[in-house]
Amino acid sequence: MFYLQKDSYKTTGCFDLHCSGFVQTSSKVAFGGALEPASTEFGQQYYINVDIFMDPNTNNWWLKIKEDLIIGYWPASTLLFYLNHSSTLVEWGGQVYSSNVKKEPHTKTGMGSGQFASGLRGNACYMDNIAIVDFSMQLKYPQWVGTWADEQYCYTALNYQEGYGTLPVFYFGGPGQNFNCP
Numbered sequence: 665m666f667y668l669q670k671d672s673y674k675t676t677g678c679f680d681l682h683c684s685g686f687v688q689t690s691s692k693v694a695f696g697g698a699l700e701p702a703s704t705e706f707g708q709q710y711y712i713n714v715d716i717f718m719d720p721n722t723n724n725w726w727l728k729i730k731e732d733l734i735i736g737y738w739p740a741s742t743l744l745f746y747l748n749h750s751s752t753l754v755e756w757g758g759q760v761y762s763s764n765v766k767k768e769p770h771t772k773t774g775m776g777s778g779q780f781a782s783g784l785r786g787n788a789c790y791m792d793n794i795a796i797v798d799f800s801m802q803l804k805y806p807q808w809v810g811t812w813a814d815e816q817y818c819y820t821a822l823n824y825q826e827g828y829g830t831l832p833v834f835y836f837g838g839p840g841q842n843f844n845c846p
Contacts, residue, residue, distance in 0.1 A: 669685030690735050699729075705777060706786050717797075754806065756791050757821060758836050769843050770818055776837025781822035784835060788822075792833040805831050813838075818845035 688695055703709045715728040723740035762771030776789025784790075795803045807831065811821035819838030826833065840844075 676837075685739050687739065688736035691732060692733060693729065693735055693737055695727075699813040703777070705779065705813055709786065754796055756794055756834055758789065758819070760819070760840065762840075766815065768846050770801040770815070770841040772839075772841045774837065774839050775819045778837060778839050780838050781835035783837075784824065785833070788835045790833050790835045792831070794831075794834060800807075811836075815845065818842070 679707050686695070693699070699712060701708075701710050711732055712729055716725060717728070718725050719737075724737040725740075726737045727735045729735060758775040760771065760773045760775045762773055764771040777783075777787065779788045781788050794805065794809075796806050797803055809823055811823050811834075813819050813821045813836075819836070821833045821834070821836040823834055825831070
């Protein structure tokens with residue numbers, strides 16, 4: 665799922681194909697649909713590469729997954745045109761929607777694997793090899809990274825570095841309603 669917005673969440677924003685102008689060029693994947701196979705807790709873990717990149721010739725922003733499967737693009741004239749060749753903020757993570765978010769009883773909808781970020785690899789949902797292209801056109805790990813969870817007793821986020829010289833791995837998720845999140 666992709667969420668795009670251009671004014672710091674004030675009045676704009678849309679998910680997946682609800683964003684105006686997206687041009688799907690592949691029929692192999694339903695944009696916004698589930699991708700298979702899925703990882704299982706303490707079991708087999710599956711990876712998917714996701715790239716969003718700008719074509720310097722057209723200024724269109726392309727969506728690519730699974731090494732080389734191009735799903736489609738956002739034309740330069742649509743929402744992503746406002747990026748104007750760069751961005752000041754990039755976010756990775758999960759999101760849960762329910763009319764019961766921040767209310768009691770809280771939604772029982774899990775985020776990610778449904779396990780808290782502290783479960784780490786094999787348990788919690790995670791993203792690794794997170795990278796941006798900086799102004800020097802080099803692919804690199806972002807310089808300033810923070811984590812944020814709107815409802816810490818329902819969902820968590822953790823930027824965890826497993827060892828010296830390794831890049832951090834971003835873990836996130838949670839069960840939603842639980843003993844500490846009524």
